[in-house]
Amino acid sequence: MWSADLYLDRLYKETVAVQTEVYDKQWKQTLKEKVAKALGDFSSNTEEQTVTELEKVDMGEYTRYRIELTTMPSLKMPIYLLIPKHHTLPLPTVLAIHGHGYGHKELVGLNPDGSARAKSTYHEDFAVDLVKKGFAVVAPELIGFGDRKLQEDQGKGKPSDNSCYRLASQLLLYGKTLAGLRVHECIKVIDYLETQKEFDSSNIGCMGISGGGLVTAFTSILDERIKATVISGYTNTFAGSIIDRRHCLDNYIPNILQIAEMPELIGLIAPRALFIEAGKEDPLFPLEHVQTALTQLEKMYRAFDVEHLLASHLFNGGHEISGERSYDWLVEQLK
Template sequence: MAVRPDKFLEKMYNMTVPKYEFNARNIDEWRMWRNDLKKVFIECLGGLPEGKVDLNPQIVEQKELDDYVRQRVVFNTLEDLEMLAYVLIPKNIKGKLPAVVACHGHGYGSKDIVGLNFDGSEKTGDIGYQKNFAVELVKRGFLVIAPELIGFGDRTLEEDAAKAYKGESSCYKISINLLMMGKTMAGIRVYEVMRTIDYLLTHSEVDPDRIGCMGISGGGLVCAFTSALDERIKAAVISGYANTFKDSVMSIYHCIDNFIPGIIQYAEMPDIIGLIAPRPLLIESGTQDPIFPIEATRKAFAKLEKIYEVLGAREKLDKDFFEGQHQISGRKAYQWLLKWL
């Protein structure tokens, strides 16, 4: 008797051959694959808005620190939707600056990666799994912007605001509302990071040809997908995310914000991440990560190698598979971004 649906699900996955699984053998085939997959991926995300609202940016906080200035800004991304973000500007650096969009993972929002507690006080003691990576970037001379992804921190729903300091999010309710309307949380977050780049480009000190992106966990998803679709991002570091859908979000309990209806019909995760090629890409993953298993990350990286090799760009792909769990490493990441930006 087959009353339990295990075999049913396994067979469904095995019988689904992604239409745009990477099989290109030359540049022309790659170009067709890339263009077709980008189009259908945007559709699976729920589409991207055609028109843009005015940013109308405002600086709402500013603090001078030893090595950099920390601003908090607010700007429009969609009608009736505002983005909060921290901007870290290095001091005493002349000329145009490279910039990095730093995408936080699950937790209490962008404050966690800029060295702050939820109440705005400076962190002391344990710096957490994200290791203040936005601060590490600004200390190396990058202008850094850390957007507050919708559903976290100060961008939870009103009903969840009192619990946001504990890292509790509004992912579930926002996601199901979006799904019922043909949209996805991933799609909204990707679009908002695109608008974050629009805001970055209003800074005269930012070099538009040297913009990178780095993100971990859920922020790794946002970094990966935005970099795949927005070629203004010239180099990317994906931490604690690159894997296969089958071995991560389809096998291990994950937040609903990871799910994209119908995507397996068209591509697996490494195919989508492969849209970043031939731009520089570093994959960072802990060998003991319990929610993005390392063996599947190795499998995904092997697929990425094939894509970069077809493009003659193998030197622009690297990995940091470090001894550790679900956390930022930084062992290679910061130098990688310095090298390419």
């Protein structure tokens, strides 16, 4: 056999075999620092955060705003803000993170051209569902999708096409990652929330699916202002998902397996509240490895004596948002 299969298999086994099972504050701090380094350094002489209101639409039960936020020099991010009516301010707030597709319009019931959409996508318009639960919902558009594709990709192919490969590959040349850039921008969004009277900065949650689940997980690892996290359609093992099939390049973080396997990384969210949602028929993040991850997460949450803050729902479905239990769980944690 001249292929590299056996070598890669041995490399994985040798790498994960040396990882610790001693979960304490020192372990957590050490791994968080390693995770931040692996994602890449995005510190800069940050410009003052400027905000421009782009639209305001009365949606009946809530008001939908679209704003533009400066996240770092040369980068501006469009964000949908959904604010429920007839609620006392400040409001518990959920950062809603979309996955692969045509961007944050998928979360708020819009087509790529901004017109109202009748049939939902795998995102199930979950930002709308959450605002109807009484949350203020903040839905940023991740770099590389929708209106934030590279100029050469604008207006070409399908609306769901993205610029992930070119962004991720170029960032790697600078020792940075696309995952890290997206996480950095989401942290900047939380900075913005703390300056606005509508949002209760002591009750911030984060929910995302698929590639948005990745961003949700790593943002929650690094930013402890997030009190409760829902990861949908992502929690697994690297061996069972990212390594096992071809995924978008935005999933690949140099040296990450030398830091920890995916369950241990997600476990860095402890002792804060965590909900894992996964479809039993999800072909991208298979059930068997979801269960392996949950077993590991349970062990870690026990080590921090917070088993009651870990919950999960394995639902009958595929790679999609459910919300059947996760929405009400967020209500319990944040309201």
